[in-house]
Amino acid sequence: DTAVSQTPKYLVTQMGNDKSIKCEQNLGHDTMYWYKQDSKKFLKIMFSYNNKELIINETVPNRFSPKSPDKAHLNLHINSLELGDSAVYFCASSQAGGAINEQFFGPGTRLTVL
Amino acid sequence: GDSVTQMEGPVTLSEEAFLTINCTYTATGYPSLFWYVQYPGEGLQLLLKATKADDKGSNKGFEATYRKETTSFHLEKGSVQVSDSAVYFCALSADQGAQKLVFGQGTRLTINP
Numbered sequence: 001d002t003a004v005s006q007t008p009k010y011l012v013t014q015m016g017n018d019k020s021i022k023c024e025q026n027l028g029h030d031t032m033y034w035y036k037q038d039s040k041k042f043l044k045i046m047f048s049y050n051n052k053e054l055i056i057n058e059t060v061p062n063r064f065s066p067k068s069p070d071k072a073h074l075n076l077h078i079n080s081l082e083l084g085d086s087a088v089y090f091c092a093s094s095q096a097g098g099a100i101n102e103q104f105f106g107p108g109t110r111l112t113v114l
Numbered sequence: 115g116d117s118v119t120q121m122e123g124p125v126t127l128s129e130e131a132f133l134t135i136n137c138t139y140t141a142t143g144y145p146s147l148f149w150y151v152q153y154p155g156e157g158l159q160l161l162l163k164a165t166k167a168d169d170k171g172s173n174k175g176f177e178a179t180y181r182k183e184t185t186s187f188h189l190e191k192g193s194v195q196v197s198d199s200a201v202y203f204c205a206l207s208a209d210q211g212a213q214k215l216v217f218g219q220g221t222r223l224t225i226n227p
Contacts, residue, residue, distance in 0.1 A: 004157075031213060041201055043158075043217040056214055090157055094213055102148075103215060105157035 003027050004106035006091050012112045013081060021076045021109045023091030031055075031096040032074035033103065034066060037088040049074050050096050081113045116141040120204050120218035127194055128226050135189040135221050137178075137204035145208035147171075147180055147187040148215070152201040161189075161202070196225045 004025045013019055025032060033056075034046040048056035052068045063079045078085060091106040121136040139145065146165045150158040162171030167182035176191045187204060204218040 033215075035215075041152075041220040041222070043203065043220070045214050045216075048214060058214075092158075096213065101213065102160045102163065103213070105150075105159070107157045 004091055004093055004104050006089075006106040006109050008109060009107065010110050010112075012114065014114055015081055015083060017081050018077070018079045019081060019111070020078070021089055021091075021111070023074045023076070023106060025072055025091075025093040025104070025106075027093055027095075027104060029093040029095050029104075030071050031094050032068065032071075033092040033094075034074065034076050035090040035092060035105075037090060037108070039087070043090070047074075047076075078111075081111075083113050086111055086113045116145070116206060116208050116216045118204050118206055118216055118218035120202075120221050123201075123221040124224060125221060126224045126226065129196055130193045131225075133189070133191040133194045133198075133223070135202055135204075135223070137187045137189065137218060139185050139187065139204075139206050141185075141206055141208045141216075143208050144182075145206040147178070148205045148207070149176070149178055149187070149189050150203040150205060150217075152203065152220070154200070158203065194223075194225050196227055199223055199225045 031050045033048045037043045046060045047066045049068045065077045068074045088108045092103040094101045094103045117140045148163045149161040151161045162173045164171040164180035170179045178189045201220045205215045
C-alpha cells in the first residue's frame with residue numbers, strides 16, 4: 001500500500017505545453033505539499049494545502065496552479081511549460097495541528113521540458 | 115529568513131568508516147530539526163528528528179543532537195555500510211501552523227566496499 005503516490009513518474013513534454021501531475025495520499029493526513037528539486041538536488045517548497053485550503057504559496061510563477069479536490073488529493077497543473085521547469089516534483093503530506101509532524105514524501109515526478 | 119547549511123559533498127567513505135555530515139541552521143524561534151534520506155530513484159524518507167534543544171534523534175545507527183548554542187544538528191554514524199549510500203538532507207521547520215520544511219542543499223554519500 002503506497003502511502004503517498006504520484007502520477008506520472010516521468011513526464012517529457014515540449015516547451016509551451018500544459019501538463020498536470022497528480023498526487024494522492026491514503027494516510028488520512030489533512031495537509032499536503034508540493035516541493036521542487038532542481039538538477040543540483042536542492043529542494044524547495046512550492047505550495048501547501050490544509051483541508052483543501054492554500055496556506056503556503058512560495059513566490060511560484062502563476063503558471064503553476066495547485067488544485068485540491070479533497071484533502072487526500074493535491075494536483076499540480078503547469079501552463080506554458082518552460083525549460084527551467086525541468087525538475088523532480090515531490091508531493092508530501094503530514095498531519096497538521098500541535099507539534100511539528102513528519103512529512104511523508106511521494107516517489108517524485110521527473111519532468112523534462114524539451 | 116530561515117536557512118540550513120550542510121557540508122558540501124560528495125562524501126566518499128569506505129565501509130565501516132565513521133561518518134559525520136555537518137548541518138547548521140538559522141531560524142527565528144525554536145525550530146524542529148530533521149534529517150531526511152533519499153535513496154537513488156526514490157522519494158525522501160525521514161531518518162530522524164529532534165524537536166527541542168539537547169534532544170538526540172536516532173535511527174538505523176544514525177544519530178544527531180540538537181545543539182542550540184551552536185545552531186547545529188550534525189549527523190553521525192559509527193560504522194557505515196554500502197547500503198547507506200544516498201543523499202542526506204538536513205531540514206528545519208519553524209512554523210507549527212504552516213509546517214514548511216526548509217532544506218539544506220543535500221550531501222551525496224557514497225560508501226565503497
